[in-house]
Amino acid sequence: MRSLARLRHLTRPLAALLCSALLAGGLEAREPEEVVVYSARNEQLIKPLFDAYEKASGVRIRFLTDKEGPLLARLKAEGVNTPADLLLTVDAGNLWQAAESGLLQPVDSPLLRARIPAHLRDPDNLWVGLSVRARTVVYNPDRVDPAELSSYAALADPQWRGRLCLRTSNKVYNQSLVAMLIAERGEQAAESIVRGWVANLATPPFADDTAALKAVAAGQCDLTLVNTYYLGRLLKEDAALPLKVFWPNQREEGSGVHVNISGGGVTRHAKHPEAARKLLEWLASDEAQAAFAGENLEYPANPEVAVAPLVASWGEFRQSPLNVAFAGAHQGAAVKLMDRAGYR
Amino acid sequence: MTQAATPILAPVPEARPLWPRLAIGSLAALVLLPLAVIFASFADPQGAVWAHFGEFVLPRLVVNTLWLLIGVGFGTAVLGISLAWLTAVCEFPGRRWLSWGLLLPLAVPGYVLGFVMIGLLDFTGPLQTAWRAQFGAAPQIPIRSRGGVIAVMALTLYPYVYLVARNAFQTQGRRALEAAQTLGLGRVGGFFRVALPMARPWIAGGLALVLMETLADFGTVAVFNYDTFTTAIYRAWFGLYNLSAASQLASLLVVLVFIALALEQRSRRGQRFTAGGRADRGQRIALGPVARWLAALWCGLVFAVAVAVPLAQLLAWAWQSRGDLDVRYLGFLYRSLILAASGAGLVVLLGLTLAYALRARPGRGASFIGRLSTLGYALPGTVLAVGFYLPMSAIDNGWIALGNRVGEQWAPLLGGTLAAMLLAYGVRFLAVGFHPVEAALHRITPSMDEAARNLGSGGRDLLARVHLPLLRGGIATASVLVFVDIMKEMPITLMTRPFGWDTLAIRVFEMTSEGEWQRAALPAITLVIAGLIPVLLLMRGGDTEQIHAT
Numbered sequence: 001m002r003s004l005a006r007l008r009h010l011t012r013p014l015a016a017l018l019c020s021a022l023l024a025g026g027l028e029a030r031e032p033e034e035v036v037v038y039s040a041r042n043e044q045l046i047k048p049l050f051d052a053y054e055k056a057s058g059v060r061i062r063f064l065t066d067k068e069g070p071l072l073a074r075l076k077a078e079g080v081n082t083p084a085d086l087l088l089t090v091d092a093g094n095l096w097q098a099a100e101s102g103l104l105q106p107v108d109s110p111l112l113r114a115r116i117p118a119h120l121r122d123p124d125n126l127w128v129g130l131s132v133r134a135r136t137v138v139y140n141p142d143r144v145d146p147a148e149l150s151s152y153a154a155l156a157d158p159q160w161r162g163r164l165c166l167r168t169s170n171k172v173y174n175q176s177l178v179a180m181l182i183a184e185r186g187e188q189a190a191e192s193i194v195r196g197w198v199a200n201l202a203t204p205p206f207a208d209d210t211a212a213l214k215a216v217a218a219g220q221c222d223l224t225l226v227n228t229y230y231l232g233r234l235l236k237e238d239a240a241l242p243l244k245v246f247w248p249n250q251r252e253e254g255s256g257v258h259v260n261i262s263g264g265g266v267t268r269h270a271k272h273p274e275a276a277r278k279l280l281e282w283l284a285s286d287e288a289q290a291a292f293a294g295e296n297l298e299y300p301a302n303p304e305v306a307v308a309p310l311v312a313s314w315g316e317f318r319q320s321p322l323n324v325a326f327a328g329a330h331q332g333a334a335v336k337l338m339d340r341a342g343y344r
Numbered sequence: 345m346t347q348a349a350t351p352i353l354a355p356v357p358e359a360r361p362l363w364p365r366l367a368i369g370s371l372a373a374l375v376l377l378p379l380a381v382i383f384a385s386f387a388d389p390q391g392a393v394w395a396h397f398g399e400f401v402l403p404r405l406v407v408n409t410l411w412l413l414i415g416v417g418f419g420t421a422v423l424g425i426s427l428a429w430l431t432a433v434c435e436f437p438g439r440r441w442l443s444w445g446l447l448l449p450l451a452v453p454g455y456v457l458g459f460v461m462i463g464l465l466d467f468t469g470p471l472q473t474a475w476r477a478q479f480g481a482a483p484q485i486p487i488r489s490r491g492g493v494i495a496v497m498a499l500t501l502y503p504y505v506y507l508v509a510r511n512a513f514q515t516q517g518r519r520a521l522e523a524a525q526t527l528g529l530g531r532v533g534g535f536f537r538v539a540l541p542m543a544r545p546w547i548a549g550g551l552a553l554v555l556m557e558t559l560a561d562f563g564t565v566a567v568f569n570y571d572t573f574t575t576a577i578y579r580a581w582f583g584l585y586n587l588s589a590a591s592q593l594a595s596l597l598v599v600l601v602f603i604a605l606a607l608e609q610r611s612r613r614g615q616r617f618t619a620g621g622r623a624d625r626g627q628r629i630a631l632g633p634v635a636r637w638l639a640a641l642w643c644g645l646v647f648a649v650a651v652a653v654p655l656a657q658l659l660a661w662a663w664q665s666r667g668d669l670d671v672r673y674l675g676f677l678y679r680s681l682i683l684a685a686s687g688a689g690l691v692v693l694l695g696l697t698l699a700y701a702l703r704a705r706p707g708r709g710a711s712f713i714g715r716l717s718t719l720g721y722a723l724p725g726t727v728l729a730v731g732f733y734l735p736m737s738a739i740d741n742g743w744i745a746l747g748n749r750v751g752e753q754w755a756p757l758l759g760g761t762l763a764a765m766l767l768a769y770g771v772r773f774l775a776v777g778f779h780p781v782e783a784a785l786h787r788i789t790p791s792m793d794e795a796a797r798n799l800g801s802g803g804r805d806l807l808a809r810v811h812l813p814l815l816r817g818g819i820a821t822a823s824v825l826v827f828v829d830i831m832k833e834m835p836i837t838l839m840t841r842p843f844g845w846d847t848l849a850i851r852v853f854e855m856t857s858e859g860e861w862q863r864a865a866l867p868a869i870t871l872v873i874a875g876l877i878p879v880l881l882l883m884r885g886g887d888t889e890q891i892h893a894t
Contacts, residue, residue: 036843042854043846044863065854066838069582073730074839077737081744081756097585168569175583203467204488207569208859214468230859296858328585335583339400344571 037063085276096328129261132299139223156196165221179330232297247317256320364701375717378731385591419498424505432513444883451875455563505550512543549779601722661865695777721775725835784818
């Protein structure tokens with residue numbers, strides 16, 4: 001009997017907790033000045049900016065983080081009743097997908113058009129890039145002469161046999177890189193490039209960019225393809241690492257370094273679309289851009305804004321002029337191509 | 345009781361009570377709704393994706409998955425049973441603290457151990473680097489391999505087997521062994537022919553959890569870039585933007601697990617596993633002078649690799665990122681604990697309900713549906729989270745529409761409430777709450793109920809004075825497992841949490857999803873330490889029980 005009584009002790013606070021939670025959901029009143037954000041960009045990268053915006057504008061920001069797939073599924077399920085006003089992602093493909101699924105609404109903003117280059121924005125104004133993530137070649141200067149390097153495609157040459165390290169093809173960054181190859185050269189040529197990469201691997205693909213960089217520094221392989229901010233993080237810890245940046249595709253007409261974006265769009269059923277637009281515009285402003293990209297050593301989407309000193313030390317480069325929407329349009333084909341080529 | 349199996353008494357024909365079917369029905373409604381959503385994806389056929397996957401992806405992934413299941417199943421069985429036997433029945437140096445220390449891997453998420461092990465043992469790790477500095481070329485340690493991922497998963501999942509097997513051996517092992525010895529069996533024969541078969545329902549329950557978790561795992565295999573069936577699911581969803589194909593793939597997992605469970609159940613049909621409910625009074629086996637140190641070495645080694653090494657590494661990393669520690673951590677910790685505790689309470693209650701309902705022999709159809717409702721554990725968490733979220737939103741949208749009809753602005757009924765979160769945990773973890781309790785319930789024979797009734801005890805009194813004491817071990821085991829599982833859980837917590845309800849697991853997610861593993865150590869170690877609390881409580885409870893018994 002005693003045990004049952006003890007159980008009852010436990011159930012009462014639990015019931016109280018449940019009731020209060022239910023009520024909390026019910027009583028929360030809508031304030032006039034508020035923006036609700038669903039973000040696939042991590043809390044530690046966005047919260048400092050949101051805090052700054054709240055202070056400057058007096059607008060309250062409520063936000064939730066999750067992976068992009070679940071966030072899109074969630075937006076779709078909630079439909080007209082979604083609380084979300086703004087969707088932030090760390091990849092253009094998912095913004096494209098959100099737009100395709102009708103989850104975003106166009107934002108006609110002269111400010112955004114002025115601040116963000118056209119190839120980093122949706123042609124129909126459904127989303128806009130806020131920071132640029134450049135995926136480039138990083139090599140070990142003890143083992144590679146940069147004069148040997150030229151393009152992503154050239155890494156498929158037999159001269160790199162047993163010298164290349166790559167991250168897994170499960171990561172969207174590699175999927176969108178291959179999507180760019182498809183957009184530029186067609187599927188067949190892209191597939192033979194990817195097959196060449198796979199043949200050149202020194203070791204099975206890594207789970208993350210950092211591991212691939214460490215392998216290059218340790219001499220397990222000679223070069224790899226990574227997003228530059230991973231290099232930045234490593235160099236911040238140990239500036240002496242033998243790792244150098246090479247910007248590929250600079251000599252090729254109409255091409256350039258593969259860039260993806262972290263960006264956002266206003267949701268179709270936003271309750272505060274105006275406030276969401278203002279937040280987007282603020283995030284594209286000079287003041288916010290430096291911090292937005294700087295928090296993670298990325299490049300600002302607004303080309304007028306200066307980059308962090310470490311990032312600047314890697315030199316300037318030309319981005320691929322393709323609209324980043326290609327990442328979404330060709331991503332499915334890229335994934336299937338990598339499956340066929342045996343890129344794990 | 346010379347053999348494990350005694351034939352069932354012929355069932356006494358009596359009117360079936362209604363409540364078990366009602367209980368099963370409402371539980372099933374809760375769990376089967378998300379499963380139904382996942383199966384409903386077949387209404388949107390994805391022939392092209394299937395053709396592609398069938399040709400280029402699935403053959404390799406199915407082989408990978410089978411190897412993983414076999415390896416992890418075998419590994420956890422060997423580790424769990426051997427460690428449980430040694431600590432429950434034998435005496436050797438260090439037994440006292442190892443018996444609870446060996447539970448601690450429960451609190452260490454698999455992807456954390458995987459990341460630490462790769463960091464230490466791979467080409468760029470300190471071991472190989474030091475070797476190269478000393479001798480030039482180093483022997484390659486193939487840690488990023490099938491063997492590596494199997495070892496790591498076995499080392500993090502064996503506690504599921506260890507905990508339940510220990511429970512079984514503690515209550516029957518020594519006495520069973522003595523009985524076997526009086527019949528002329530040696531120690532080895534006694535173990536394999538009596539103690540092990542008698543512990544089978546316990547071990548099978550534990551193994552079922554291990555295999556379901558292995559099938560559903562994405563985090564650990566991703567760290568090794570070891571592609572399994574789950575990888576295909578996420579590749580279809582995140583890579584091809586095809587949630588329908590992903591759900592269809594996931595539904596195959598459910599079918600597979602269900603068949604496995606049904607087979608196991610069938611092979612046990614006609615057997616009844618019962619043993620006295622008292623903790624064991626037999627003597628511990630005094631091992632020989634060499635054997636006792638070998639036993640200590642084996643247990644110590646497992647503890648070192650599965651607990652000491654990852655904790656030391658996490659502590660070192662956490663120290664580097666100690667600047668992240670601020671007052672908000674109190675909130676993360678508090679919310680993790682509240683969710684895990686209330687979730688564990690609810691899930692174990694549901695598990696008990698299901699176990700009792702099935703015990704009342706509600707008929708074949710109801711039993712089938714009852715077992716079906718534990719399958720939420722076999723699905724990748726993110727897929728289940730969506731499966732839960734869709735019907736939940738449909739209910740909310742209906743509710744809001746109804747409000748609009750009557751001219752009121754009604755807030756969502758479920759979305760953004762803790763109640764919804766707890767229900768989702770219920771769907772996910774019912775298996776974990778159910779299996780240990782069900783195994784414990786096997787111990788209570790119908791004749792014990794009869795005896796108690798003859799002595800004038802029935803209804804609540806019977807439950808409180810006969811059942812509850814006998815079920816204590818099973819309930820405690822289930823509670824701890826669910827508690828720790830919820831502490832570590834990410835996808836459902838991410839998807840259903842109210843605004844601002846970030847937990848320790850969410851912090852780990854925030855850091856790891858951008859590859860900041862070192863910074864993830866701080867929330868991870870906090871999570872591990874908080875997860876230890878119930879494990880220690882459980883072990884203390886277990887020890888008191890023993891003291892009373894001897």
